[in-house]
Amino acid sequence: MTIEWLHPGLLLIAGAWLLPVLRGRLKQAAMLALPAAAMVLCFLSEPGEYGKVSFLGQELTFGRVDKLSLVFSYVFSLMAFLGMVFALHVKDDFQHVSALTYAGGALGVTFAGDLLSLYVFWELMAISSALLVWLGRQEGSVAAGFRYLLVHVFGGLLLLAGILLYWLETDGSLAFGDMRDVAFSASWWLILAAFLVNAAVPPLGAWLPDAYPQASVTGGVFMTAFTTKSAVYVLIRGFPETELLIWLGAVMAIYGVVYAVLENDGRRLLAYHIISQVGYMVCAVGIGTQLALNGATAHAFAHILYKALLFMGAAAVVHTTGKRKLTEMGGLYKTMPITLGLYMIGAFAISAVPLFSGFVSKSMIVSAAGEEHMLSIFLMLTLASAGTFLHTGLKLPYYMFFGKDSGVRGSEPPKNMLAAMGLAAIACTVIGIFPGLLYRHLPFAADYAPYTLLHVSATLGMLAFTGLGFFLLLKHLDPTPTISVDTDWFYRKSAPAFAKLMRGPVSRLEYGIVGQIYEVVIRAPVLGAARIFRLIDSGLVDFVLVGLGRLTQLLSRGLRLLVSGHAQHYALVMGLGLLLLVILALLVP
Amino acid sequence: MSFLQRQLEDPVRLKRIKRLSIAVLVLVVVFELVVLFATDAHHHFAVEALPAFGSLYGLLSCVVIIVVSKLIGKLFLMKREDHYDD
Numbered sequence: 001m002t003i004e005w006l007h008p009g010l011l012l013i014a015g016a017w018l019l020p021v022l023r024g025r026l027k028q029a030a031m032l033a034l035p036a037a038a039m040v041l042c043f044l045s046e047p048g049e050y051g052k053v054s055f056l057g058q059e060l061t062f063g064r065v066d067k068l069s070l071v072f073s074y075v076f077s078l079m080a081f082l083g084m085v086f087a088l089h090v091k092d093d094f095q096h097v098s099a100l101t102y103a104g105g106a107l108g109v110t111f112a113g114d115l116l117s118l119y120v121f122w123e124l125m126a127i128s129s130a131l132l133v134w135l136g137r138q139e140g141s142v143a144a145g146f147r148y149l150l151v152h153v154f155g156g157l158l159l160l161a162g163i164l165l166y167w168l169e170t171d172g173s174l175a176f177g178d179m180r181d182v183a184f185s186a187s188w189w190l191i192l193a194a195f196l197v198n199a200a201v202p203p204l205g206a207w208l209p210d211a212y213p214q215a216s217v218t219g220g221v222f223m224t225a226f227t228t229k230s231a232v233y234v235l236i237r238g239f240p241e242t243e244l245l246i247w248l249g250a251v252m253a254i255y256g257v258v259y260a261v262l263e264n265d266g267r268r269l270l271a272y273h274i275i276s277q278v279g280y281m282v283c284a285v286g287i288g289t290q291l292a293l294n295g296a297t298a299h300a301f302a303h304i305l306y307k308a309l310l311f312m313g314a315a316a317v318v319h320t321t322g323k324r325k326l327t328e329m330g331g332l333y334k335t336m337p338i339t340l341g342l343y344m345i346g347a348f349a350i351s352a353v354p355l356f357s358g359f360v361s362k363s364m365i366v367s368a369a370g371e372e373h374m375l376s377i378f379l380m381l382t383l384a385s386a387g388t389f390l391h392t393g394l395k396l397p398y399y400m401f402f403g404k405d406s407g408v409r410g411s412e413p414p415k416n417m418l419a420a421m422g423l424a425a426i427a428c429t430v431i432g433i434f435p436g437l438l439y440r441h442l443p444f445a446a447d448y449a450p451y452t453l454l455h456v457s458a459t460l461g462m463l464a465f466t467g468l469g470f471f472l473l474l475k476h477l478d479p480t481p482t483i484s485v486d487t488d489w490f491y492r493k494s495a496p497a498f499a500k501l502m503r504g505p506v507s508r509l510e511y512g513i514v515g516q517i518y519e520v521v522i523r524a525p526v527l528g529a530a531r532i533f534r535l536i537d538s539g540l541v542d543f544v545l546v547g548l549g550r551l552t553q554l555l556s557r558g559l560r561l562l563v564s565g566h567a568q569h570y571a572l573v574m575g576l577g578l579l580l581l582v583i584l585a586l587l588v589p
Numbered sequence: 590m591s592f593l594q595r596q597l598e599d600p601v602r603l604k605r606i607k608r609l610s611i612a613v614l615v616l617v618v619v620f621e622l623v624v625l626f627a628t629d630a631h632h633h634f635a636v637e638a639l640p641a642f643g644s645l646y647g648l649l650s651c652v653v654i655i656v657v658s659k660l661i662g663k664l665f666l667m668k669r670e671d672h673y674d675d
Contacts (some may be wrong), residue, residue: 073664093606257658259658383654386646390654451632461620465645469647469651477655482670
């Protein structure tokens with residue numbers, strides 16, 4: 001690390017370990033100071049390349065600071081701050097350390113100038129966010145966390161394989177930039193697939209609604225921000241103007257909406273709307289014009305804030321009522337009016353109501369589709385817009401806060417939760433009223449005017465008549481106590497079936513065929529060889545050993561005659577010996 | 590009794606809210622028509638030049654989303670809550 005630039009992500013990752021050793025107010029101060037410091041560092045960063053490290057002959061760049069990485073770093077660090085405010089009352093150091101590490105990983109991905117350091121932070125995010133799922137400590141959190149981790153390990157392996165192939169294809173370059181040079185090569189596909197896993201693009205996206213509702217109440221708020229939006233960032237960086245993404249994104253925008261109709265779990269419904277909203281961004285990356293890429297960036301920025309606000313609202317309800325399902329709620333407006341009000345600001349923002357942030361960001365993407373004369377994309381995105389308002393702005397608040405009074409009372413959440421929601425709500429409104437504040441940080445210079453008469457009038461018409469449709473069809477929208485299967489069905493159902501197959505038919509087959517082959521090829525020759533060795537052993541080796549034993553016995557019997565143990569015999573032998581010596585001495589000259 | 594509760598639990602006021610909502614719907618359509626015919630707003634597509642396109646498409650989208658999603662859900666996707674518990 002160079003002195004002139006301190007990596008905000010590393011600050012969070014290293015600083016997180018301060019929290020377990022601090023106590024009380026000091027800990028809470030550190031929880032806020034760390035992301036605040038990271039935010040200041042991001043805002044003070046000047047474009048340039050920092051933190052160049054040579055590792056195993058590769059040049060790694062930890063700090064590529066340009067307009068694109070800066071604007072994402074602003075919103076990531078801001079989100080880390082809001083998330084910590086929201087989690088301030090939680091007495092669980094593990095969660096805080098994981099959350100800060102996760103946010104730090106996202107900043108690391110944002111500033112990574114090469115694929116290897118990108119990969120390191122990518123995996124760090126996967127692990128720390130899986131911890132947030134496990135720390136949900138609910139029934140099902142452990143299993144959901146493992147499924148989440150397995151999907152991301154799979155994605156990480158795709159990325160690693162892609163990076164290795166990229167390194168081979170480009171003769172030793174690991175620089176991360178526009179991937180057009182290697183378009184449609186194996187590495188291009190692998191890296192794109194890894195990015196699409198994290199962006200939760202169907203059919204690779206079922207991990208998101210599976211895991212997020214299982215995460216801890218405050219951890220889930222962090223999760224809404226970082227994984228999918230850092231994936232959007234790397235897509236903007238590496239895959240602009242990839243036509244495939246236009247269609248994937250538009251389908252994705254509708255896919256999330258369809259599932260949201262069927263969903264009964266409040267946070268799962270919101271999770272499907274993350275998929276829908278990220279669909280707009282993926283689509284914009286595919287369109288790839290300057291306006292579209294600006295739109296993807298602006299929408300990611302606005303989305304992080306309003307989605308965090310929405311998730312905080314739903315999390316506050318879960319926190320105070322302990323209920324997650326819409327079928328078990330209703331009538332909460334009486335006891336949680338502030339939560340309702342703040343939630344509705346987020347709902348207006350995501351629904352792109354004029355004067356709220358979604359309006360000024362989403363419209364850039366829809367306009368970009370318009371400028372390229374993509375009618376079907378325009379219609380698909382507008383349809384998804386109506387669906388967004390229908391669910392997030394009408395269905396969820398209706399059944400959660402109004403609707404049939406369930407008798408569940410609840411109360412306003414702790415002050416810090418309300419404060420975090422308040423700050424996010426202010427951000428959503430300020431961006432909506434003063435879009436210039438956001439636009440000037442976008443990667444490309446653009447003089448885009450969101451508030452045209454046509455656009456405002458069409459949007460208001462669309463929203464108002466979606467509302468009409470909602471109330472006309474209200475009885476068809478009643479949530480039902482069901483779950484909806486997504487593509488995770490394939491691995492969730494197939495894993496037990498696979499185990500059954502293995503234990504049953506496959507193990508019998510294995511015994512019948514492999515076992516028989518083993519019998520003939522291995523067991524019989526081995527037994528034969530063993531018999532031969534046994535014969536050699538008993539015939540030859542035993543004969544020799546037994547023979548040696550007998551010989552020794554014979555000799556010792558002979559010796560025993562000499563060694564009688566009587567002193568007179570020994571004296572006699574000695575006398576005989578002396579006599580012999582004397583005779584020898586006389587006879588030999 | 591909070592403000593919201595007063596509004597929603599009093600049938601007279603609820604009726605007033607309903608009338609107000611209908612008025613908003615009408616106003617929105619009028620606004621769209623005025624923008625279409627009285628200004629030279631720039632359209633990207635011919636469909637946008639339909640009278641009150643936003644309102645029409647909003648209502649259509651809402652109905653299509655609900656009907657089609659429910660259909661797909663009932664046919665394929667929706668399962669009992671213990672679907673994954675073996």
